[in-house]
Amino acid sequence: MRPDAVLIPASMATGRNSDEKKESIVEIAEGWLEAGPHELAWCRNQINLFFCTRDPGDSLFFPLDHERSGESRYRWERREEGIQVGWRES
Amino acid sequence: MAASKINANWSGVAHNAVTITKVTAVTVNQGGAIQEFAGDTDRYPTVMVNLMSKPTASVTSADNGTLMGISPGTTGTFTATHKDAQLASGGDILYSMINSVAENVTANGPFGQFSSSTLTLRAYSSDGSTNPLSFTRA
Numbered sequence: 430m431r432p433d434a435v436l437i438p439a440s441m442a443t444g445r446n447s448d449e450k451k452e453s454i455v456e457i458a459e460g461w462l463e464a465g466p467h468e469l470a471w472c473r474n475q476i477n478l479f480f481c482t483r484d485p486g487d488s489l490f491f492p493l494d495h496e497r498s499g500e501s502r503y504r505w506e507r508r509e510e511g512i513q514v515g516w517r518e519s
Numbered sequence: 520m521a522a523s524k525i526n527a528n529w530s531g532v533a534h535n536a537v538t539i540t541k542v543t544a545v546t547v548n549q550g551g552a553i554q555e556f557a558g559d560t561d562r563y564p565t566v567m568v569n570l571m572s573k574p575t576a577s578v579t580s581a582d583n584g585t586l587m588g589i590s591p592g593t594t595g596t597f598t599a600t601h602k603d604a605q606l607a608s609g610g611d612i613l614y615s616m617i618n619s620v621a622e623n624v625t626a627n628g629p630f631g632q633f634s635s636s637t638l639t640l641r642a643y644s645s646d647g648s649t650n651p652l653s654f655t656r657a
Contacts (some may be wrong), residue, residue: 448525452656455655473652493646
């Protein structure tokens with residue numbers, strides 16, 4: 430099953446300006462999320478890393494008004510270069 | 520054509536189901552702020568951290584009626600696409616700011632010039648940790 434989310438260290442962003450760095454992160458995310466031809470990898474700058482998913486409405490944790498508030502929405506596994514991939518908790 | 524890595528002009532600007540056209544400017548702000556610490560005999564700050572960020576966005580449009588129709592406090596998703604300068608495939612940058620709350624709309628109409636309105640937005644996080652501002656490319 431393909432991952433639902435990926436955490437990418439900010440150090441992996443490359444480029445001469447912020448737009449190029451954004452593009453480099455999205456390109457990495459598209460690979461890990463196995464985004465299809467009509468899917469996009471939405472990335473959020475979390476300061477030291479980027480949190481990327483296929484839906485811009487996703488969040489790292491359950492919402493504050495949810496009964497599972499404070500709990501991670503994903504089960505994370507480490508990969509190379511500090512990348513983590515996550516699968517949505519049911 | 521390969522992406523030019525330069526962006527110019529905007530399309531697909533919307534807040535909720537309200538499509539905004541005649542767009543002349545969009546700003547997207549990560550809303551970062553730095554807290555400094557200094558103590559004892561320090562002459563310069565010794566610690567600088569980002570404890571909280573408050574993402575914001577704004578859009579300026581000549582469509583005053585549409586913008587003025589957005590009431591302060593209206594919440595929704597703000598989207599905007601920054602077009603590749605050479606309209607190359609894969610060069611557009613798309614922004615999405617969820618939980619965007621309309622803060623204010625200001626209309627401006629100098630004599631002898633086209634008028635415009637500016638909508639300002641602030642966003643909150645649903646879990647307190649996830650940045651409501653995201654981006655992608657297309």
